[in-house]
Amino acid sequence: MTQEYVTQIADFITRYLSYMLGAGVHTSRVVRNSKRIGDALGVDVHIHTSQKTASLTVCEKGTSVMNTRIVDIPAFPISFEWNADLSALSWAAYDGKLSLEEINKRFEALVSKPRMNPVFVLFMASLANASFCRLFGGDIWAMLVTFTATLIGFFTRQHLTRKGVNHYIVFIISAFVASLCASTALSLGLKTAEIAIATSALYLVPGVPLINGVIDITDGHIQIGISRLVNALMLIVCIAIGMSATLMLVKDSLL
Amino acid sequence: MEAFWDSIAAYNAATWLWQSVSIVVAAVLTSILWFRPRTWVKIAVKVYMVVVSLWIALVYYMKFGAVREYSSVLAIFWCLVAVAWIYDLATRFSTFQKSGKYRPWGVVMLFLPLAYPLISLARGLSFPEMATPMLPSAVALYMLGMLMAFNRKINFFAFIFIVHWAVIAISKIVIFNIPEDILLAAACLPAMFIFFREAARAAGKGCKPPVKYVELLILAVVVVVGACMVLEYV
Amino acid sequence: MIAVDIISDGLFAAVAAMGFGAISDPPLRAFPYIALLAAIGHATRYCLMTFLGVDIATASLVAAFIIGTGSVWCGRKVYCPMTVLYIPALLPMVPGTYAYKTVFSLIMFLQEISSPTQGSEYLQAMIFNGAVSFSVIFMLAVGATFPVFLLKERANSMTRGSRFI
Numbered sequence: 001m002t003q004e005y006v007t008q009i010a011d012f013i014t015r016y017l018s019y020m021l022g023a024g025v026h027t028s029r030v031v032r033n034s035k036r037i038g039d040a041l042g043v044d045v046h047i048h049t050s051q052k053t054a055s056l057t058v059c060e061k062g063t064s065v066m067n068t069r070i071v072d073i074p075a076f077p078i079s080f081e082w083n084a085d086l087s088a089l090s091w092a093a094y095d096g097k098l099s100l101e102e103i104n105k106r107f108e109a110l111v112s113k114p115r116m117n118p119v120f121v122l123f124m125a126s127l128a129n130a131s132f133c134r135l136f137g138g139d140i141w142a143m144l145v146t147f148t149a150t151l152i153g154f155f156t157r158q159h160l161t162r163k164g165v166n167h168y169i170v171f172i173i174s175a176f177v178a179s180l181c182a183s184t185a186l187s188l189g190l191k192t193a194e195i196a197i198a199t200s201a202l203y204l205v206p207g208v209p210l211i212n213g214v215i216d217i218t219d220g221h222i223q224i225g226i227s228r229l230v231n232a233l234m235l236i237v238c239i240a241i242g243m244s245a246t247l248m249l250v251k252d253s254l255l
Numbered sequence: 256m257e258a259f260w261d262s263i264a265a266y267n268a269a270t271w272l273w274q275s276v277s278i279v280v281a282a283v284l285t286s287i288l289w290f291r292p293r294t295w296v297k298i299a300v301k302v303y304m305v306v307v308s309l310w311i312a313l314v315y316y317m318k319f320g321a322v323r324e325y326s327s328v329l330a331i332f333w334c335l336v337a338v339a340w341i342y343d344l345a346t347r348f349s350t351f352q353k354s355g356k357y358r359p360w361g362v363v364m365l366f367l368p369l370a371y372p373l374i375s376l377a378r379g380l381s382f383p384e385m386a387t388p389m390l391p392s393a394v395a396l397y398m399l400g401m402l403m404a405f406n407r408k409i410n411f412f413a414f415i416f417i418v419h420w421a422v423i424a425i426s427k428i429v430i431f432n433i434p435e436d437i438l439l440a441a442a443c444l445p446a447m448f449i450f451f452r453e454a455a456r457a458a459g460k461g462c463k464p465p466v467k468y469v470e471l472l473i474l475a476v477v478v479v480v481g482a483c484m485v486l487e488y489v
Numbered sequence: 490m491i492a493v494d495i496i497s498d499g500l501f502a503a504v505a506a507m508g509f510g511a512i513s514d515p516p517l518r519a520f521p522y523i524a525l526l527a528a529i530g531h532a533t534r535y536c537l538m539t540f541l542g543v544d545i546a547t548a549s550l551v552a553a554f555i556i557g558t559g560s561v562w563c564g565r566k567v568y569c570p571m572t573v574l575y576i577p578a579l580l581p582m583v584p585g586t587y588a589y590k591t592v593f594s595l596i597m598f599l600q601e602i603s604s605p606t607q608g609s610e611y612l613q614a615m616i617f618n619g620a621v622s623f624s625v626i627f628m629l630a631v632g633a634t635f636p637v638f639l640l641k642e643r644a645n646s647m648t649r650g651s652r653f654i
Contacts, residue, residue: 024513025572026572029570029572032645077514078512078513078514079513079514080510080513080514080515080516080519080569080572080573080576081514081515081516083570083572083573084515084516084519084568084569084570084573084648084651084653085516085651085653085654087570087647087648088568088648088649088651088653088654089654090648091646091648091649091650091651092650092651092654095649095650106654110654113463114461114462114463115461115462115463115514116462116463116464116511116514117455117458117459117462117463117464117466117469118458118462119451119454119455119458119469119473120455120462120464120468120469120472120511121511121512123451123469123472123473123476124472124507124508124511124512125508125509125511125512126508127476127504127508128504128505128506128507128508128509128511129505129508131501131502131504131505131508131581132501132505132581132585134501135498135501135502135505135531135581136585136586140483140486140487141426141487143483144422144480144483144484145419145422145423147422147480148415148418148419148422149419151415151418151419152412152415152416152419155411155412155415156412159411159412177335180331180332180335181332181335181416181419183328184328184329184332184419184423185423186325186328187324187325187326187328187329187423188423188426188427188430189324189430195586197589198585198586198588198589198590199585199589202583202585202588203508203509203512205580205583207509207576207577207579207580207583208513208576210626210630211572211576211579211629211630211633211634212572214627214630214631214634215572215630215634215637218631218634218638240592240595243589243592244592244595244596247592247593247596248596249327249328249331250325250327250328250331251596251597251600463517464517
């Protein structure tokens with residue numbers, strides 16, 4: 001194995017790793033899969049990860065031909081599809097003894113798969129929040145109000161994210177808009193209006209980083225697990241800020 | 256209910272002159288935009304939208320509706336509608352161009368606000384205690400008509416706010432005995448389907464799931480929302 | 490009547506899970522299983538809380554454990570890692586009303602800071618609701634992760650031989 005080939009392998013694993021970490025996959029899976037691809041190509045891979053960067057060493061088995069580098073982790077939107085497909089790719093490489101070129105080709109095909117239609121996501125999220133409202137005991141009006149309030153809030157979020165606004169600000173604004181719209185349910189004199197307000201901002205809850213953080217900690221990647229949890233906590237604080245802005249405005253009506 | 260209609264009566268009695276001025280301005284701007292579209296008219300229409308939303312928020316809800324419960328919440332909501340139009344004005348998000356599709360719908364919807372007083376008269380109400388085209392729901396209906404008639408690229412924020420308002424308004428039918436608001440709900444549901452379908456198609460290339468399923472989902476949601484409204488009203 | 494309650498609870502949980510899942514761009518083939526897991530999990534929690542009087546944190550732990558175990562089985566069918574299935578399925582169990590009441594009590598506490606009796610009441614409500622929401626979220630994550638340790642081999646080779654790449 002030449003130094004050049006090891007460098008090429010390192011190039012690929014770097015991309016693989018940064019895509020997976022960027023798309024919100026928990027650390028131990030990323031490490032395991034990268035090592036598996038390394039195994040398939042006859043190299044050892046050692047990885048250290050943190051929230052924004054990762055460093056890895058690729059070393060040919062039994063010799064000291066190696067390549068070490070530090071990579072930035074790009075901020076992709078969370079994608080479970082990449083999680084599933086890229087994991088499957090590592091197994092395919094391992095079981096099928098694929099060549100580096102073949103793996104590279106498949107990787108390109110997988111990461112250029114179509115993403116969700118934004119209008120579909122908008123409607124699904126709004127429906128989800130409306131059913132959530134029902135689970136908390138809201139009646140049909142509260143559900144309808146929650147539905148349209150989420151429609152507005154989620155559309156705001158999509159629009160601002162597309163514009164490249166800082167995501168904390170996006171969270172604050174969309175939580176504020178959604179809960180304020182839901183608070184118009186108060187004027188209907190519903191008993192369940194408060195449930196509508198409570199649910200309207202919940203589509204923002206960062207479930208993936210929260211659970212990934214706990215998984216990472218239990219897997220022993222405590223540092224990155226804590227960073228993920230802190231990250232999720234910041235987003236939750238942002239939701240709380242946006243919601244409290246609404247509550248300050250309408251609190252007299254709630255008492 | 257008493258307070259509701261009393262506040263409307265006070266509002267109409269005090270501001271009928273301003274209301275008619277506003278309706279004339281809207282009619283003039285709309286017809287110029289329809290027959291001789293110019294950039295300044297587009298800007299003027301958006302400014303008019305901002306002014307009319309603020310009018311509803313400040314004059315209708317803060318001044319005359321203050322006796323009613325929770326009027327401040329609704330005032331804040333209409334301020335948000337105004338913000339949506341100001342945002343549109345600043346970023347030139349919508350263009351107010353005709354696309355040729357659904358134009359008859361738009362024309363019908365533009366005339367519907369004028370039907371508000373007629374329905375009131377037909378119900379046996381008399382001035383000032385009657386619905387006028389400057390009530391929140393009628394204004395929302397006018398905005399919806401404008402979006403529908405000039406739908407090349409629409410202001411989605413304002414549109415979703417109107418949808419939300421339609422949900423609020425439909426429940427008022429029962430609570431405050433104002434059946435005029437059925438117009439808004441009836442106009443809103445098809446508009447919801449049409450606009451979201453257009454958006455889904457525009458975004459649909461290279462997306463999953465296939466556009467057909469997204470359209471089905473939108474249709475199903477619109478039908479369910481409509482069914483909920485009917486069910487609750489009956 | 491009881492059966493209708495349980496089924497509608499599961500149904501709405503399924504819709505909620507699919508919707509929240511859609512935000513994170515899962516593969517389309519995973520949707521039916523996300524819905525199934527969420528429905529089973531949430532209905533279990535509902536039954537435990539309503540009929541057996543179990544507290545919300547323990548019930549969530551049990552439901553999350555069921556979802557986690559189920560995702561090992563379902564994941565093998567659609568070649569998805571467990572997290573893809575169980576994270577969306579857990580989201581309908583997030584204790585939204587408690588979280589909301591925590592924020593609301595905090596705000597009211599800050600408003601009433603000068604009046605000792607009312608202020609402390611709100612502070613108490615805040616700690617109460619905050620403790621419930623924190624422990625439920627923690628239990629959800631732990632309960633769903635636990636099967637990974639029990640079924641290590643199987644859990645780590647879920648996507649092996651996938652037909653979808």
